[in-house]
Amino acid sequence: MAGGTVTLNDLTKRFGSQCAVDGICAEITGGEFFSLLGPSGCGKTTTLRMLAGFEEPTSGAIVLDGADVTHLPPNKRRVNTVFQHYALFPFLDVRANVAFGLRYQHCSKKEVSQRVGEALDLVELGPYHGRRPAQLSGGQQQRVALARALVLRPSVLLLDEPLGALDARMRRTLQVELKALQERVGITFIYVTHDQSEALTMSDRIAVMNRGRIVQVGRPRAVYDEPADAYVADFLGVSNLMDAVVRTPGSAARPCAVMAGDFELEARGGVVDATGLVRLAIRPERVTLHGYRESVANAIPGLVERTVFLGSATQVMVHLAAGVTIQALVANGSEAASWPAGTPVQACLPPAALRVLPCDPAANPVEQAAAVPAGAVRPAP
Amino acid sequence: MTGGSLAPSAATGVALPGISRLGRIRRLRRPSILRGFVWLYLVWSLAPVALAILFSFNSGSSVTEWQGFSLRWYVGDPYYSVLHDPALHQAVIQTVRLAVLTTVVAVPIGVLFAIGVHRWRSRQASAWTFVMLLAFVMPELIFGVGIFLLLTNLLTFIRLGTTAQFLALVAWNISWPAIIVRARLQSIGAHYEEAARDLGASATGAIRRVLLPLLFPAIFASVVLVFAGVIDDFVIVDLLSSNAQSEPMSVIIYTLGAHGGSAAAPALNALATVMLVMSIVTVAAGWAVYRRLTRGERRRDEGLSLGPLTGA
Numbered sequence: 001m002a003g004g005t006v007t008l009n010d011l012t013k014r015f016g017s018q019c020a021v022d023g024i025c026a027e028i029t030g031g032e033f034f035s036l037l038g039p040s041g042c043g044k045t046t047t048l049r050m051l052a053g054f055e056e057p058t059s060g061a062i063v064l065d066g067a068d069v070t071h072l073p074p075n076k077r078r079v080n081t082v083f084q085h086y087a088l089f090p091f092l093d094v095r096a097n098v099a100f101g102l103r104y105q106h107c108s109k110k111e112v113s114q115r116v117g118e119a120l121d122l123v124e125l126g127p128y129h130g131r132r133p134a135q136l137s138g139g140q141q142q143r144v145a146l147a148r149a150l151v152l153r154p155s156v157l158l159l160d161e162p163l164g165a166l167d168a169r170m171r172r173t174l175q176v177e178l179k180a181l182q183e184r185v186g187i188t189f190i191y192v193t194h195d196q197s198e199a200l201t202m203s204d205r206i207a208v209m210n211r212g213r214i215v216q217v218g219r220p221r222a223v224y225d226e227p228a229d230a231y232v233a234d235f236l237g238v239s240n241l242m243d244a245v246v247r248t249p250g251s252a253a254r255p256c257a258v259m260a261g262d263f264e265l266e267a268r269g270g271v272v273d274a275t276g277l278v279r280l281a282i283r284p285e286r287v288t289l290h291g292y293r294e295s296v297a298n299a300i301p302g303l304v305e306r307t308v309f310l311g312s313a314t315q316v317m318v319h320l321a322a323g324v325t326i327q328a329l330v331a332n333g334s335e336a337a338s339w340p341a342g343t344p345v346q347a348c349l350p351p352a353a354l355r356v357l358p359c360d361p362a363a364n365p366v367e368q369a370a371a372v373p374a375g376a377v378r379p380a381p
Numbered sequence: 382m383t384g385g386s387l388a389p390s391a392a393t394g395v396a397l398p399g400i401s402r403l404g405r406i407r408r409l410r411r412p413s414i415l416r417g418f419v420w421l422y423l424v425w426s427l428a429p430v431a432l433a434i435l436f437s438f439n440s441g442s443s444v445t446e447w448q449g450f451s452l453r454w455y456v457g458d459p460y461y462s463v464l465h466d467p468a469l470h471q472a473v474i475q476t477v478r479l480a481v482l483t484t485v486v487a488v489p490i491g492v493l494f495a496i497g498v499h500r501w502r503s504r505q506a507s508a509w510t511f512v513m514l515l516a517f518v519m520p521e522l523i524f525g526v527g528i529f530l531l532l533t534n535l536l537t538f539i540r541l542g543t544t545a546q547f548l549a550l551v552a553w554n555i556s557w558p559a560i561i562v563r564a565r566l567q568s569i570g571a572h573y574e575e576a577a578r579d580l581g582a583s584a585t586g587a588i589r590r591v592l593l594p595l596l597f598p599a600i601f602a603s604v605v606l607v608f609a610g611v612i613d614d615f616v617i618v619d620l621l622s623s624n625a626q627s628e629p630m631s632v633i634i635y636t637l638g639a640h641g642g643s644a645a646a647p648a649l650n651a652l653a654t655v656m657l658v659m660s661i662v663t664v665a666a667g668w669a670v671y672r673r674l675t676r677g678e679r680r681r682d683e684g685l686s687l688g689p690l691t692g693a
Contacts, residue, residue: 054575073578075581087573100577105581
């Protein structure tokens with residue numbers, strides 16, 4: 001079970017004239033929970049299928065534990081897959097499904113029985129061993145798929161949106177279980193998902209993909225807090241974005257001075273030495289609201305458009321004088337602040353939380369624009 | 382409008398009180414002229430068959446006057462019963478022989494054809510699928526005459542008789558397994574096979590351990606359809622028969638029934654009944670086994686069950 005390091009070396013896959021995966025490089029260390037995160041069509045599933053051996057790369061190499069497996073068929077790789085739609089064999093019961101691959105590992109009958117039992121216990125499905133897949137719930141089927149792959153003790157387990165077909169509650173439960181399971185078995189998990197919260201919850205590292213390329217790789221916290229560009233910022237949950245012009249480029253020691261509309265702001269995050277047109281990003285939970293008459297640094301005045309009660313927090317939409325609407329997340333603590341619609345406020349954008357991102361219109365995720373709630377900042381029409 | 386949409390649920394017996402009440406109202410309103418027409422149609426189409434079956438059990442030799450029940454025309458009569466008249470007896474054997482041979486050869490070829498064309502995925506592949514579909518719309522007579530001319534003019538080393546009948550029936554019946562299995566392949570998709578490969582099976586291993594079991598209901602359905610189809614076939618086997626030895630039941634019934642001959646009329650009725658029962662039993666048994674095979678699938682995944690057979 002040791003090992004499980006994967007190296008992707010300039011991996012490329014073209015379907016006809018279309019480039020699905022465009023020169024991906026990545027180092028995945030043994031025992032890591034590594035997520036490929038991106039919207040549909042970004043090439044994450046194609047990458048996974050190349051790792052599994054279902055697609056032949058157009059160029060580039062896949063190295064598994066030091067051995068080049070780029071052109072090996074799926075059955076010759078110590079890699080197993082958990083499919084999005086489980087692909088459990090409907091004519092076999094749970095036990096036979098889990099035992100399916102053991103035939104090729106030349107185990108004795110006793111060993112097969114023992115390992116299948118262990119695998120089913122691992123996913124807490126022991127009592128269900130005699131059932132057919134059709135007699136199980138979606139979550140149970142997913143566990144069988146997991147057991148069927150893990151029983152073979154692969155070096156790397158590939159998971160293709162395994163929770164995608166489940167309801168939200170089941171998904172949250174299984175996320176935690178899956179992470180715990182991965183830590184217990186110590187196998188490298190490569191996890192494909194389009195759900196940012198799923199990736200943030202479970203991963204050791206996340207690779208955010210867009211248009212066949214990896215845009216950013218890092219720990220969940222780093223990717224979330226320090227997105228490399230507007231695309232990543234936007235994709236990893238709601239982020240306030242606004243256009244700005246750099247007035248004085250900053251450095252490591254000095255914040256970058258930018259003009260957002262008529263307002264001058266300081267930003268310490270992101271590419272502080274950028275020049276010209278940039279985009280500013282700030283998470284809703286980092287925006288603080290203050291009374292209109294208070295004197296606040298690094299703030300833009302605005303009017304509260306509406307508020308949405310979310311339970312633990314209140315979402316406040318503020319239309320800024322700079323011409324955009326941003327979203328602020330105010331915790332519903334003891335001194336629950338109330339900001340009725342129409343209240344003039346000052347929205348403080350702390351320099352440490354304000355990030356300067358390179359302005360690359362091509363990288364702007366158009367398909368995300370519609371999906372992001374009204375809180376995300378768009379240039380006013 | 383509402384009544385029309387509710388009628389199916391009433392027919393399937395859904396135990397919703399309001400709906401079943403509405404369904405009953407609708408039944409009362411149904412015009413009785415339609416019901417009469419349906420009964421008339423059933424009597425018209427089934428009465429001759431019922432009469433033929435009935436008089437095959439007549440103890441006398443009349444086909445119009447009932448003289449008591451007996452199995453005389455099946456086994457009893459030492460000269461004219463199906464069992465003892467060599468021509469009738471031979472016809473049953475010939476029919477079963479052709480049905481078994483054709484099924485055993487046509488179904489595997491059709492299945493392989495379907496898998497091949499499914500993998501191939503090209504313009505040529507869809508052209509071949511079209512050729513298969515063409516066999517469904519081509520009149521059997523045209524096909525039969527074509528084969529007849531081919532065998533009597535060009536391929537003269539193949540004699541008319543069982544061999545010719547067998548070859549033509551195989552060619553004519555390959556479409557069934559090809560179309561049915563291909564339809565099922567399309568609903569199965571590639572992911573089961575990919576899962577098998579992923580778990581360590583070789584390409585052929587995945588076909589054997591995963592694809593064939595998944596295809597089994599479709600293969601079984603093809604077996605039933607081909608077998609029953611050959612039993613019922615008349616045009617091809619008649620055109621390509623050479624002598625009394627190679628005349629199956631349908632041909633005997635036609636020649637002796639239409640043109641008269643040595644056999645007694647009730648014995649022909651008995652032969653026809655044997656043929657009918659063979660077909661019905663084959664299809665009924667096939668349907669029952671098919672329902673059993675796909676029981677688990679139908680509950681959850683309608684996509685996997687095969688429309689033509691379960692859809693009724």
